[in-house]
Amino acid sequence: MRIIGDDRYLISAFAKRLGHCFLAMLLLISVLSLSACSRPRSRFETGVLRVNLGTEPPGLDWHTATDSTSFDVVSNLMVGLTQYTNKLTCAPSCAKSWEILDGGRRYVFHLRDDLRWTDGKPVTAYDFEYAWKRLLNPVTAAQYAFFLYDVVNAREYNTGKLKSADTLGIKAVDDHTFEVRLRKPAAYFIYLTAFCVSFPMRKDVVENWGDRWTEPEHFVTNGPFKLTKWQHEYKMELAANESYFDRVPQVKLIKMFMVPEASTAFALYENDELDFIDNRSFATPDVERYRNSPEYKNFPLLRANYLAFNVTKKPFTDVRIRKAVAMAIDRSIFPRILRRGERPATSWIPPALPGYSPDSGTKFDPAAARALLAEAGYPGGKGLPKAELLYPNRDDVRLTVEATQDQLKRNLGMEIELVNQEWKVYLATVRKDAPPMFRNSWGADFPDPETFMNLFTKDCGNNDTKWSDPRYDALIEAAQGELNAAKRADLYRQADVMLCREAVPIVPTFLATQNIMIKPWVTGIAINPLDLQFFKDVVVSDTEANQREIR
């Protein structure tokens, strides 16, 4: 259409009118923005801590919860028989003392008598007995019930082979005495009493409110904080519990937001809308920009990443090829590409746990690796079938497997095909029929080598490598029951050598780290390598010492 002379005037008038509407809207928006600008802002509120949970906790019932987000909240609402110190030893908590009897087969806990629930009722041994039995009850369908399988008859009851809970090795002797019998000695058992799954629970509350007992209006807890508000998928508010038996926290209110996107959470921190952030709120590039800030800290976590083989699939049926792969990967690449202070690892037991030795694994040695590969019949990688490496799709995981692929190609001439799958499909595939190689990670449940080493025993449901060795299983079995710490560490070390140097069903790659930033007006945040965060000792105020840094 060509615009004819007469129309042009009308059309441009029309356009102008539309244009005016447009301008008016822009003006409105800018006026609104300017008025927003003039709002006074304070950088923080004394006694209020604002943190980011990342996602909605799937549930606060600590019997059905399985994820770290739920446990982060529960750890601040509840206390168990024992409690972790900052050095990850178990200190008395609800239990003021305990005895280990019958060569490690019987534990007797003596409870304090000043314990109170948030509704004022006393915490008794019967609350523990009820909680443990509920955890093991098949009807509860608790995913983490297996943590108590060392208790007499626990497995049988949970799996329905035993109908009655009466024969379980769990008993409240009186209000203040709680007794547990184990089917075999388990040196790590005491750690489980600090873990969320073993916390006490109130029978009347749970039975009265059913599935809704964890909503703030019904929830009854015994820890330093109590849940006062829960806007699902958005925010939780925890207030200091004035009836807490230990020191009542100084921080009056914790606001836990659920900001899923790390770069948004980080921007919130930069704009003083969060006071403390951790990995969940760090996109990698942010770590780089703030590495030298006094607010930034970085420390190791007990979370190990590894590359696993399905030892029943060619070419990794040959231990020499598995070993060649282990020796051909230069682990120092991982911290350089991930840029969050990761620590390269060659042994499965991480430093800081008993049994760790830097020599348990293999060293980076491409020449020796090539020699091994040649010995196995594939000089320079010639003739090797292209092996699949399966990984779950996440940015950081993708980078690590791409780097691995690149190294194996360069150092061994080995071609790897990367296959990514969405998380649930990945889990299903690895479990059903794991491909020749896959990438996995494991986070410690308690600070003991057992949590790592048990993974590759024959009966462990998480051992997807198809590798097993009775000698390894025997070593782990012996270590579980060994009460002498030095002997126990040595047993685990032997098993570690077997895993990382001799049989090589897995190639440990690196240990994850926790990156945090804390605003100068916040002190007392306790964080440990298990990635549990305790806020009971936090202080939020502009003390004189802090003042200098704030301005």
Next chain:
Amino acid sequence: MLALIIKRILLAIPVLLVVASLTFVLVRIVPGGPFDADKNLPPEIIANLNAKYHLDRPVPEQYLLYLGRLAQGDLGVSYKYVNRTVNDILADAFPVSLQLGTISLTLAVLVGVPLGAIAAVCRGRKEDVIAMFLSTLGISVPGFVIGATLIFVFAIKLRVLPVGLWESPWHVVLPAVTLAFSPAAYLARLTRASVLEIVEKDWVRTARSKGLSQWNTVLKHILRNSLIPVVTVLGPLTAIVITGSFVVEYIYAIPGMGRFFITAVMNRDYDLILGTTLVFAVLLIIANTFVDLAYQFLDPRMRIED
């Protein structure tokens, strides 16, 4: 008109039934189950879980159970958010998405349609080219980049608007603008194209040749007729935008329901997948019924059903 509405309501029932059934089948044939997790569980515990949620029954029985509950308006329970029903979850999340979506959609229409009309009447001139650049930007730049850029400029550098969260009316501005970008771009291009189509029609030429006296009425006709494609895309667009956007809710930490379209599938949270799908289907059916009604209003010659 009333007849059309009644017919559509009656038709909605089989449509929803088909959607529910197909989705039910889809979720069950896709690999991965709701209880596959980081830590592999003993088979006995998986059995306990499956029994709790009736997932141990044969699939046809599960299907009938599901339809039975659905008939009573019960969308089921979430496996991931252990103690919450799907009805609860959606009752919390949908109003948020609805608010944000309505504002966004209004913004998109208010910006997109005039922009397209201006581009059409100024065809080939600088206004047209500017409109073209803006709308190409709106559709070719991914939502997360738009969001991140807006946050960077308005929240971090200028500090005039909040970064994210859902606290005050100020918190709506950036997400609403982000969400409006691509619909506005689409509406602008579509309005431009259809205005051009209509303007070239013979009756418009004829009317125009008759002189200025009729021009105003013709202008009304042009707008009315050219709105048909715009209204057409507004149907599904409304359903999509008011049920929330994963990207926008994710970036701005907004507790809406858009995220469930992705996360429920990722978690294989069967009932939640079905719930969100059905809510979307209901809204889509309503929106499309309105679209068909709007056709008859815009162009009375269009007959939708004999």
Next chain:
Amino acid sequence: MEIVEKAPMPVAAPLDQSVMARIKRIPTAYLALWIIGAICVVALLSFMGCSLCQYSFDQTSSDFLAGPSAEHWMGTDELGRDLFSRIVYGARLSIAIGLTTAAVAFIIGTLYGALSGYLGGKVDTLMMRGVDIAYSLPDLLVMILIGVLLGRGTVGILIALGLVSWMGTARLVRAQFLQLKNEEFIEAARAQGQSGWNIVFKHLLPNALGPIIVALTFTVPSAILSESTLSFIGLGLSPPACSWGTLASDGWRSLRAHPHLIFFPSLFIFITVLSFNFLGDGLRDALDPRTRLGKNSH
């Protein structure tokens, strides 16, 4: 209103020299055609194995995350790979996806919508309920399922994206048809005893092209970007292969620290989509029966 006064019925010009000649007269469309052509040629050449860049797309170096320089025009990524080479490499999949998805959306959407709109009545009502159902099914589940059924690879991606993108076009075509079939020139064609086929493809479709072309040009970028979602759920490419979609979705978090990682992939998507828009506009004019008419009558 008068009956159509022009005697010869407007007929869509076949895509022959005259269309080309007309596009040539619209400078923006002509330029756009050249840009798209150039991108396609580059994609094709790199697909056939010609090395167009100094580096290979998967060649790592210790030069991590370098900004643009003479050495690396568009900088390097986290593994020290040259971004320009990766963008050139990524063009093949992104262009293929953009074009085929638009083609699938055009073919299925137009046929379905044309049938529904032309026939109208009960058939229309039923067919549109079918669209409602297809629209409502969760895309992600459908795509995961296709991934499982077809395995990985380009074919799966193309089918998955095609299957979830035709509904909008169908509704648009149907609406245009419902409206246009009441126009005088259609009634005139009917009165002349022309077949339904003729009426649909020679009269209705050419007159409805404007909005359809817009819908198609919008399918291109949304398909290019959705492809990265497919990679995310494991249906897409296996690294180190890449596409513009995956480059953009991997790079956006670096917006502040390493903007080149997101800027350049986005720029290429933008230029491509802009070209498609200009070309689409030109094509509409070139194919539009009335413009030809206008030219004759001037």
